[in-house]
Amino acid sequence: MVPSIETIASLGENESLRRTISRLNLATNALVGPGDDSAVVAAPDGRFCVTTDTMVEGHDFRLDWSSGFDLGWKAIASNVADVAAMGAKPTALVVALCAPGNTEVAWLEAFADGLREACLALAPEAAVVGGDLTTAQQVFIAVTAHGDLEGRQPVLRSGARPGDVLAVGGTLGKAAAGLALLESGNRDAIASYDELVGVQLRPQPPINLGVAAGLAGATAMLDLSDGLSRDLARLCKASGVSANIESNALQGYQAMLEQAAQAIGANEVNWVLHGGEDHSLLATFSPEVQLPRGFKRIGTIESAGEPSLRLDGHPLEIGGWDSTR
Numbered sequence: 001m002v003p004s005i006e007t008i009a010s011l012g013e014n015e016s017l018r019r020t021i022s023r024l025n026l027a028t029n030a031l032v033g034p035g036d037d038s039a040v041v042a043a044p045d046g047r048f049c050v051t052t053d054t055m056v057e058g059h060d061f062r063l064d065w066s067s068g069f070d071l072g073w074k075a076i077a078s079n080v081a082d083v084a085a086m087g088a089k090p091t092a093l094v095v096a097l098c099a100p101g102n103t104e105v106a107w108l109e110a111f112a113d114g115l116r117e118a119c120l121a122l123a124p125e126a127a128v129v130g131g132d133l134t135t136a137q138q139v140f141i142a143v144t145a146h147g148d149l150e151g152r153q154p155v156l157r158s159g160a161r162p163g164d165v166l167a168v169g170g171t172l173g174k175a176a177a178g179l180a181l182l183e184s185g186n187r188d189a190i191a192s193y194d195e196l197v198g199v200q201l202r203p204q205p206p207i208n209l210g211v212a213a214g215l216a217g218a219t220a221m222l223d224l225s226d227g228l229s230r231d232l233a234r235l236c237k238a239s240g241v242s243a244n245i246e247s248n249a250l251q252g253y254q255a256m257l258e259q260a261a262q263a264i265g266a267n268e269v270n271w272v273l274h275g276g277e278d279h280s281l282l283a284t285f286s287p288e289v290q291l292p293r294g295f296k297r298i299g300t301i302e303s304a305g306e307p308s309l310r311l312d313g314h315p316l317e318i319g320g321w322d323s324t325r
Contacts, residue, residue, distance in 0.1 A: 008108060008135060009101030016108060017133055023112040025119055027092045027127035029148070039129035041092045041146060048091070049147035049154065051082040057139040065182050068107040070201040071141060072114020078225065079145035080123045081205035081279035085223040087155035087214025088147030090123035090207065095143050098136035108133075122207045152214050155283070160220040160239035164284040164301040169209035169294045172228060172253040173268065174199040176275020177260050189263040196260055205279035212292040213283045221283040227276040227320025229309060235282065236307035244310045245273075245299040252296075273311075274319030 008016050021034045032040035041048075055061055055075060066074070080090040095115060099108070119126050126145075178200025181190050190197055205223070213221055220239055224231050228245075236243050250272050257268035284301055285291060302310075309316040 006105040007101060008099060008103050008105065008133070011105055013133060016105060019105060020108055020112040020133070023109060023116055025116045025127045027129050028125045029091050030127065030129045034128070034130050039092065039094065041129060043148065045149050045151055047149055049083050049086045049088040049149065050144065051079060052142065052144040053079050053082065055141040063139065066201055068110035069114035069117075071139070072111040073118040073202045074114075075141050075143045076115055076118035077122060077203040077205055077279055079143045080126060080207050081203075081223040081225070081281070083145050083147035084205065084207045084210025085155070085221050085281055086147065086149070087152055087210055087218065087221065088149045089211055090126040091146050091148050092126060092129045093119075093143055093145045095128050095131035095141070097131065097133050098138075098140040100137060100139075101135040103139075118202075122205065150211075155214050155218045155221040157220050157222050157235050157238035160235060160241050160284040160301045161286075162241060162301055162303050163287055164219055165287055165289075165291070165297050166232075166243055166245070166299040166301055167283055167285060167291055167295040167297050168224070168228075168280055169213065169283065169292070169296075170206045170224070170280025171199065171204075171278045172224070172250070172280065173257050173271035173275045173278070175203060175277035175279075176200075176227075176271040177257050177266075177268070179275075179277070180264060180266050180271070181260065184264040186264055189260065192263065193260040196257070200277060203277060203279045206281060206294055209281050209292060209294045212294065213281065216285065216292045217289050218283040218285055221281055224278055224280045224282050225276055225321075227274040228272065228282070229274050229316060229318045230276070230320030231282055233307065233309055233318050235284070236309065239301075240307065241304050242302040242306075242308045242310070243299060244302055244313060245316065247312050249296065249298040270319070273316070276321040
């Protein structure tokens, strides 16, 4: 007799949650963790950052590309990057998962493993402290993340000033390249550039650079989730300034993507300027400040007034990802 496959529906909510929770790591600041109606988390600063994000099957990911582990990892990465972009340290997350009732519990366990391993790799003092599990016709993931400012002022999008240096901490274009490779269906290219595909499926945001930027006096910062041009436009609008990107500063990012672009007939420049989901940090600093290690200058903030973007002094059209489309 062939053993039956355990699913969310066959085990029920309580047992499915028990198996999930047992695979998670513990948050250092959680006074009460998963299992009660609410978690209790310490906030030594008296303030905390909070952010939320959703991932929807068919819109944000495909199950034939992403494993349960991949989605757990990506759910953590995209949210702790938003916390880091405020100059805060990620501390605790809650995760709500909707999935079809016939979803195998092994997939659910892999999802929990992805949550745990991403926390340990990207934000070791943070952990999932609660959430919800229910059934739906497709997979839907919602995450809320919290962060500790540790007595520092938050770094907002609205603080950039004319003359500031524009800098990136992390990668540009790699996740977009990985997505384009997957969309191409070119198995040889996907196998040859699996590192780029890996950045798309399991982003590696430089979370520690958020605190480093705050300590160095960053005047503005945000998470590059929707592409350099689109997110920089948001920073400029919030700050009431214009920005100029220097193309020679982008050549290193482009060089790492050139061969992959040739393999599928794509343009690596578009990936760097407009590709999203690297979850790197875009920040501005006073020109007198020494950039924290890990940040690279890519341009300058220019005159106040009507926000605009330029590349080497020429108007730059905004591209990138719009989550409402």
